[in-house]
Amino acid sequence: MCADTPDYRSTVYLPETEFPMRAGLPAREPAWLERWETLGVYDRLREKAKEAAANGAPRKPYVLHDGPPYANGNLHIGHALNKTIKDMVVRSHQMMGFDSRYVPGWDCHGLPIEWKIEEQYRAKGLNKDDVDVVAFRQECRKFAEGWVDIQREEFKRLGVTGNWANPYLTMDFHAEAVIAQEFMKFLMNGTLYQGSKPVMWSPVEKTALAEAEVEYHDHTSHTIWVRFKPVAGLEGASVVIWTTTPWTIPQNRAVAYGEKIAYGLYRVDAVDEKSTAVAGELLVLADSVAESVKTAAKITDWTRVRDVAASEFEGVILKHPYNGVEGGNGEWDYDVPMLPGDHVTDDAGTGFVHTAPSHGDDDYQMGVKFKLPMTYNVTEDSSYRKDLPLFGGQHIFDTNGKEGPANVSNIKQLAYAGALLAKGKIKHSYPHSWRSKAPVIFRNTPQWFAAIDAKIEDGKGTYGDTIRERALKSVSELVTFTPATGRNRLHAMIEQRPDWVLSRQRAWGVPLTCFTKVGALPTDADFLLRNEEVNARIAAAFEKDGADVWYTQGFKEKILAGIVNPEDYNQVFDVLDVWFDSGSTHAFVLRDREDGVPDQIADVYLEGTDQHRGWFHSSLLQGSATIGRAPYKNVITHGFTLDEKGMKMSKSLGNTVAPQEVIKEYGADILRLWVAQADYSTDLRIGKEILKGTADSYRRLRNTLRFLMGALPAWDGKHVARDEMPELEQFILHRLAELDAQVRRDYAAFDFQAVFQAIFTFATSDLSAFYFDIRKDALYCDAPDSLERRACLSVMDHVYHALVTWLAPILPFTMEEVWLTRFPGEDSSVHLLDFAPVEAGWLNADLAARFAKTRAARRVVTGALEVERTAKTIGSSLEAAPTVYVSPELAAVIGSAQGFDTLCITSGLKISTEAAPEGAFGLDDVAGVKVVFEKAAGEKCQRCWKILPDVGTHAHPATCARCDAALSAAGL
């Protein structure tokens, strides 16, 4: 610029906004949170619904029922993902016109908290068993309360809206009362029964252990190979089993074989002198392990006589090795059937599995399947019951966890009975108690079950008469799954699952509030006390003082007084499986709260895919038993969060991403944007590079919004009618209408990724790179009364309202900032609004089709200019005035769009329908458009920088006609 040319910079309407280019989210987000708190946004929306109802236009309730996280420890990235998706569901439905409510909840009972308290006790040198149960439970309660408060703050920091002031806790007195009442429905409807099941049992602590309480260490066990002789068949050959727990032999009830395993019949020909095998005897073994048995049994020579098909074992009855044994008193004179089992392998052992239903999980499953009797030979301290012949009173492990005589006694007895083929020792990984470090055993213990296939006569049989029928019907017909694969997954689980074990031998939970008759057997009809008045008293007591009262002195007497003789009944002290607690939330939250739903059925349950086995599952079973169906209409699942390489996060690998860290570095909106950009239906990755990419997208979007806000203050507030607008503006309105339909459709389908993708592409491609770039000239340089300028600002206002509301569920902080920048005010918040209305009349398919052609032609022009730019002929596109050669038809289309030169951002442009000259520029994928470059003729207007012939001929020096007039209009 020469020194004497006027500087028109100050006469140009440049964007002006306070909205900063850089967000500073970590520092600024807390202030918006505070603002929402002060404003009471969540409560105001509830008021709004009440007003709408009063005005005769009620907002339909929409309830996402929160799956309660466990109240211990800080949030990890999975929690953040879960709550963020939930928040997007809640916010988007609110803005689509529903009264969208969200009551956060916490799961408070259970083992992990119990451990923490036990740990604290141990640190103080106290023993849990010496402490009063009620005192212990109160410690647990305090612990849970502490974490609820911490997690609540962490969730709020993510921008999650909801009824944080009044959440639900599974340990609220009312919740505990309802959980007990729900349990008593099982008691009364006949699905509750007592059975027994093998669990990990610590002989030292005399207690059941959960899998998580067990650690594996090396342990040396006896191994024995035992002959089981057939009562008939198999040519009298011995079926050989192998086990590392000789003490379970007295409990043997079956021998399992594998239907796909190749077996052979072996005749022993010669043996070592120390062998207990006998020359001439016949053995049946799996071929793949026969050699190892031969070695173990010190057999020097044998002959494989023939194949034995697995089908030959069908119906074969074996004799227990102690059958008829001296001193056995007939204890073991029963049939031992051979049974097929999928768990049998031929990679170790003998291809046959000794089955003691009371002492192993597979064994128990076999027992349930084939109705094998449970045995009760092993007592709490791992000694055989006193009246068991031969072995009564002998210990497996003693009180210090050292081996007792039980194993050796059995080995001796087997040898004496002629059943011992071989013996040895093996060092292997074996479960030990997490507390005492002593080895544990599998031992059957009495447990309480809910019968899944028992007929329920409760008048709620619309969808079936059993829990399983109702659950399956719910899954296949009443529930929508997102993604759809969840349906099969849950269906298969329900189809296959055994009865529900409700009891845990624990302290921190809701007790199984029932009484058993002294002296009655579980199979007796009057074993359980079923009395509505008793139930009502229990519920009332829990409601008043919580479930702790169950453990107070004299509670049984007080509850049963005047109804039955308390002496005649035992009080049960097991607690309910915590899945029963959370499975009951639909009762004490959806049914009982003012902000619940009348039919006790939520619109949405939304959790990670692992909850098919967890909360979705237990809620389904519980609901099927008590309300006759699933307590939800939609089940949405999300995947797990993995590191950048798709590997599971773990502290030891050091690849964890903590939400608190992300918030500190980038802000919660970036974390939320990460969620919105990912496909949550599968596992999602997060890491440094991914977050950087997310932040990049954010910045791009933010700047587009910033440009809008820079222009809009100049708008006079009057919308130009659509019909009066240039086609370019009409096209943008068309895109808005198109997007509106898509955004609502995708939000309704919980597809946030599609929502954001569509909006983001619109913002970058349609707005920033196309519309804004073109309209900068009109915005900056046109006189305020120019139609183009006013139309553009009108459209920008529509775009602003659409974008700020559409994006509010995803980026609540930033959109609030965007909103307040334009509409400040004490009561102002974008989160009190619905999605901006879009007029259906804006849709114009014909216009859109013409613009598709126009934009294709524009790409050819841009391409032609790029050639000249590379050749350094021009810099700015305004230095060009090309000629475009097109067919007459296309010329009509391009010409109809307002000023093709404007669209191409050139100072001039000619459209010719003549044949394009040789060498004209074209693009392979755009047929029928050729461009010949030409430099714009004239001088550069110092105000708008277009190069035009008339520049310099007007009153204002070095201006074009348009700018000259604009300056005059502005009184300059």
Next chain:
RNA sequence: GGGUCAGUAGCUCAGGUGGUUAGAGCGUACGCCUGAUAAGCGUAAGGUCGAUGGUUCGAGUCCAUCUUGACCCA
């Protein structure tokens, strides 16, 4: 070990019922602009569609096997 799900450019994702040179946005490189400026515009590079085998005139898309990862179970 079993069941379920997933594997498309550096990143995040599109690719109804199999059909011409596999797309988008971001990032990268290069160029332009310097009146959205720690911004904006443009151009380009970048993919054996996890692998192998098969069905088919034709497969990212269908089938089988394998592999990697995840979840649930054992």
